[in-house]
Amino acid sequence: MVLIRDAQAGDATAIARVHVASWQSTYAGMLPAKYLAGMSLRGAEARWRGSLPDRGPGSGTVVAVDGDGTVAGFCSFGPQRRGIDGFAGEVYALYLHDDAKGCGMGRLLMAASAERMLAGGFRSGLVWCLSTNPTRWFYERLGGVRIADRPGRFAGTEILEVAYGWRDLVPLAGQSAVG
Numbered sequence: 804m805v806l807i808r809d810a811q812a813g814d815a816t817a818i819a820r821v822h823v824a825s826w827q828s829t830y831a832g833m834l835p836a837k838y839l840a841g842m843s844l845r846g847a848e849a850r851w852r853g854s855l856p857d858r859g860p861g862s863g864t865v866v867a868v869d870g871d872g873t874v875a876g877f878c879s880f881g882p883q884r885r886g887i888d889g890f891a892g893e894v895y896a897l898y899l900h901d902d903a904k905g906c907g908m909g910r911l912l913m914a915a916s917a918e919r920m921l922a923g924g925f926r927s928g929l930v931w932c933l934s935t936n937p938t939r940w941f942y943e944r945l946g947g948v949r950i951a952d953r954p955g956r957f958a959g960t961e962i963l964e965v966a967y968g969w970r971d972l973v974p975l976a977g978q979s980a981v982g
């Protein structure tokens with residue numbers, strides 16, 4: 804059993820735990836080991852404490868809670884930040900604990916985020932992903948279409964980010980009924 808709900812102020816520590824563990828596992832070999840090893844739970848906790856309070860319509864964070872009551876994953880979203888034409892909303896971060904992957908939680912978190920973006924007036928949305936991250940196939944599976952590439956630097960290393968977009972978030976929101 805998985806419960807998807809809006810994050811509350813008291814979830815900051817649990818979300819930070821998932822955030823740090825999932826980054827260290829997901830990006831091993833993609834981002835510098837020194838950067839990943841230096842990620843601090845305390846720092847992540849402080850950032851999440853600051854960003855969880857109400858951020859207005861179409862913005863927020865949802866969490867996936869497993870049968871034991873543990874936060875196993877989260878997804879945060881809000882207005883699109885990089886001015887890509889035709890995409891109003893953006894998924895900022897989507898991470899699950901390693902042992903929670905492959906059970907449908909990612910799909911449910913994306914659907915719940917799409918529902919909330921739609922309710923906040925964002926009809927479309929996108930997500931950025933490292934080009935080397937196999938998660939890009941997950942976004943395609945959920946109907947996302949590659950719409951933009953952006954080279955850049957992160958933690959002293961060159962990266963290529965790719966954006967997947969949904970011109971209509973309704974079918975994505977509808978996937979909350981699947982899985």
Ligand SMILES: CC(C)(COP(=O)(O)OP(=O)(O)OC[C@H]1O[C@@H](n2cnc3c(N)ncnc32)[C@H](O)[C@@H]1OP(=O)(O)O)[C@@H](O)C(=O)NCCC(=O)NCCS
Pocket residue numbers: 825829897898899900903904905906907908909910911931932933936937938939940941944945
């Ligand atoms: C990406 C992530 C959230 C997906 O969540 P998940 O719960 O494992 O995915 P789901 O079980 O909901 O999968 C939904 C569908 O996508 C497919 N899928 C999931 N990951 C996939 C992958 N890496 N490649 C291809 N297909 C994938 C599933 O097979 C499933 O297909 P179905 O429609 O046939 O059932 C999770 O794997 C994760 O946290 N990854 C590490 C963090 C990360 O990379 N975050 C994104 C940063 S941009």
